[in-house]
Amino acid sequence: MRILVTVKFTPDLQSQRSFTDGSVTRTADDGSMNELDENAVEAALQLVEAAGEGEVYALTVGGPDAVAAVRKALQLGAHHAIHVTDEEVAGADVFGTAKVLAAAIRKVHDETPLDLVITGMAALDGLTSMLPTALAADLGWAQLTLASELTVADGTATIVRHMPDAHETVSAALPALVSVTDEANKPRYPNFKLIMAARKAPVAQWSLADIGVDGASVGAIAARTTVVEAAPRPPREDRRVVTDTGEGGKVLADFLIERGLA
Amino acid sequence: MTTVAVLVEQRDGAVARPTLETLTLARSLGTPVAVWIGAEPGAEALAHLGAHGATEVRHLDAGDAGRLPKVRAAALGAAASDADVVLVTSTFLNKEVATLLALETGAGVVVDAAGAEIVDGRVETTQTVFAATWNVRTRINAERAIVGLRPNTTQAAALDEPAAATPKTVIFEAPETPETLVSVEPVPQAEGVPLAEAPVVVSGGRGTNGDYALVRELADVLGGAVGASRDATDEGWISHEHMVGQTGTTVTPALYVACGISGAVHHRGGMQASGTIVAVNIDPDAPIFEIADLGVVGDLNDVLPQAIAALKEARGA
Ligand SMILES: Cc1cc2nc3c(=O)[nH]c(=O)nc-3n(C[C@H](O)[C@H](O)[C@H](O)COP(=O)(O)OP(=O)(O)OC[C@H]3O[C@@H](n4cnc5c(N)ncnc54)[C@H](O)[C@@H]3O)c2cc1C
Ligand SMILES: Nc1ncnc2c1ncn2[C@@H]1O[C@H](COP(=O)(O)O)[C@@H](O)[C@H]1O
Numbered sequence: 296m297r298i299l300v301t302v303k304f305t306p307d308l309q310s311q312r313s314f315t316d317g318s319v320t321r322t323a324d325d326g327s328m329n330e331l332d333e334n335a336v337e338a339a340l341q342l343v344e345a346a347g348e349g350e351v352y353a354l355t356v357g358g359p360d361a362v363a364a365v366r367k368a369l370q371l372g373a374h375h376a377i378h379v380t381d382e383e384v385a386g387a388d389v390f391g392t393a394k395v396l397a398a399a400i401r402k403v404h405d406e407t408p409l410d411l412v413i414t415g416m417a418a419l420d421g422l423t424s425m426l427p428t429a430l431a432a433d434l435g436w437a438q439l440t441l442a443s444e445l446t447v448a449d450g451t452a453t454i455v456r457h458m459p460d461a462h463e464t465v466s467a468a469l470p471a472l473v474s475v476t477d478e479a480n481k482p483r484y485p486n487f488k489l490i491m492a493a494r495k496a497p498v499a500q501w502s503l504a505d506i507g508v509d510g511a512s513v514g515a516i517a518a519r520t521t522v523v524e525a526a527p528r529p530p531r532e533d534r535r536v537v538t539d540t541g542e543g544g545k546v547l548a549d550f551l552i553e554r555g556l557a
Numbered sequence: 558m559t560t561v562a563v564l565v566e567q568r569d570g571a572v573a574r575p576t577l578e579t580l581t582l583a584r585s586l587g588t589p590v591a592v593w594i595g596a597e598p599g600a601e602a603l604a605h606l607g608a609h610g611a612t613e614v615r616h617l618d619a620g621d622a623g624r625l626p627k628v629r630a631a632a633l634g635a636a637a638s639d640a641d642v643v644l645v646t647s648t649f650l651n652k653e654v655a656t657l658l659a660l661e662t663g664a665g666v667v668v669d670a671a672g673a674e675i676v677d678g679r680v681e682t683t684q685t686v687f688a689a690t691w692n693v694r695t696r697i698n699a700e701r702a703i704v705g706l707r708p709n710t711t712q713a714a715a716l717d718e719p720a721a722a723t724p725k726t727v728i729f730e731a732p733e734t735p736e737t738l739v740s741v742e743p744v745p746q747a748e749g750v751p752l753a754e755a756p757v758v759v760s761g762g763r764g765t766n767g768d769y770a771l772v773r774e775l776a777d778v779l780g781g782a783v784g785a786s787r788d789a790t791d792e793g794w795i796s797h798e799h800m801v802g803q804t805g806t807t808v809t810p811a812l813y814v815a816c817g818i819s820g821a822v823h824h825r826g827g828m829q830a831s832g833t834i835v836a837v838n839i840d841p842d843a844p845i846f847e848i849a850d851l852g853v854v855g856d857l858n859d860v861l862p863q864a865i866a867a868l869k870e871a872r873g874a
Contacts, residue, residue: 539855544863
């Protein structure tokens with residue numbers, strides 16, 4: 296079983312973030328692997344463990360600090376790490392990012408075929424959930440997205456997908472792309488041995504030239520969308536905190552009535 | 558003339574409320590046409606869509622296969638081939654549909670938008686990002702635009718002089734897909750307004766200790782839906798469909814009441830853009846108070862019954 300997991304570097308949700316010229320400004324020490332990608336790594340590790348053989352590749356596309364994302368995957372137990380980084384990727388939209396990821400995946404797949412690509416359900420920074428679909432399309436593989444359950448048997452992957460009105464079971468022949476939700480599993484914690492090993496493990500650094508992608512076709516120039524304005528949401532005005540000393544419920548009711556909400 | 562296709566969300570054969578909001582927004586961008594995927598729309602649905610601005614209702618059916626993103630995207634593409642702008646409700650399924658349609662047509666996509674307008678011949682959208690702590694404006698550079706709109710971000714309004722929408726059947730053959738829909742198991746729907754569309758949401762977390770009676774009663778009194786934190790759904794106190802947050806349902810009601818919820822960043826990300834936020838929590842240091850318009854530090858078992866009684870009394874008076 297050979298599985299590649301895509302992991303994204305995202306800024307720490309608790310830290311302050313900002314935009315510069317339409318892109319997220321990040322510093323090296325305030326981010327890590329997108330939390331939901333831990334579920335993707337976990338799903339891959341579990342499948343390889345159950346099969347009793349196989350390898351897990353972690354792949355990220357991003358600036359120099361994005362290497363932290365694949366290092367985290369190594370800490371969790373991934374066997375190989377690939378970091379695609381190139382100045383020309385800056386400003387890429389979801390379609391550009393998908394193109395770069397797909398080219399890197401093909402490079403791995405052409406050497407020794409992969410069975411699955413597993414992604415997180417969404418990156419918690421932007422939460423678009425568009426990339427898995429775009430990536431599957433670029434690869435020309437089946438998309439089994441938003442999996443709450445995933446099983447692989449006899450060359451077929453089957454998922455359960457929780458939609459608001461129904462639970463769907465969907466299957467496809469391998470190789471396929473699967474995105475997993477946080478219901479799919481409970482990510483493990485890295486152990487000390489893996490943390491130490493991850494520090495020294497090699498990370499393959501690929502440029503766009505290495506994977507045969509023309510920068511002009513994926514970067515800011517090619518982006519179909521551009522952020523033209525960004526500002527922190529103003530804090531709520533007139534915030535009030537009261538302590539209940541027997542009248543708290545009345546205060547609440549009066550507040551709703553005053554605002555015309557009840 | 559800009560043609561704006563609006564993908565209709567349905568509930569039991571009727572038009573779901575977010576679609577009326579989307580049609581209202583579509584009118585400000587151009588000429589709306591509705592796309593209805595599924596069993597043929599009834600007279601009431603046609604009237605409802607017409608009253609909110611749809612000039613045509615283009616109907617096509619793909620059966621159960623229409624649940625697959627690729628089939629749905631192909632259907633939408635067939636019905637909206639002449640549209641400059643396609644608007645959908647921002648659901649997980651529609652985000653995938655929008656992505657696939659964009660790959661097919663070269664359109665630019667923004668999902669989770671709170672609004673859209675045309676500026677210098679291009680669509681610009683507004684939305685919140687980073688757990689709803691930032692506002693951004695995005696310009697779609699491509700000639701064609703697809704926008705996923707969040708429910709409750711536009712006020713639905715009927716036309717002053719409603720015109721009838723013309724129904725049209727679109728010939729459509731579903732494409733073969735590498736994915737097979739093996740089974741579909743319907744989930745029982747909560748009564749009342751669905752969480753994502755509710756004008757009021759009252760949520761309970763770990764602080765309820767599993768008893769949702771007070772939360773439900775307050776929701777009833779306020780005409781709202783019941784939400785929950787992930788800890789509560791993980792405990793099995795309430796079904797997963799009620800979970801509010803980044804990996805659950807994102808809500809933007811006019812009023813959000815958080816009861817016994819600490820306000821973890823994952824939860825806040827799914828409700829922080831709500832109109833008014835009220836929090837009841839026994840811990841004065843709970844982070845939820847940082848974003849609450851009104852915070853009541855107290856035991857929800859004391860505060861909620863009193864609030865419910867006072868609201869009922871005010872209503873009776
Ligand atoms: C990848 C990931 C995704 C996640 N996605 C989501 C998500 O989408 N939605 C979500 O909600 N969570 C999500 N979580 C979980 C989230 O981080 C928190 O663990 C969760 O929101 C906490 O739920 P809670 O507030 O009910 O519980 P707690 O944090 O335990 O808070 C309970 C609160 O109740 C108060 N309380 C106790 N008793 C009373 C009383 N009698 N009266 C009044 N107040 C009382 C306490 O003071 C406390 O503040 C996610 C986590 C991860 C890792
Ligand atoms: N730059 C990236 N590098 C690697 N994986 C990514 C990148 N961007 C998105 N992904 C993957 O796509 C998933 C969904 O992201 P998104 O569509 O951006 O919400 C994430 O959970 C990741 O697995």
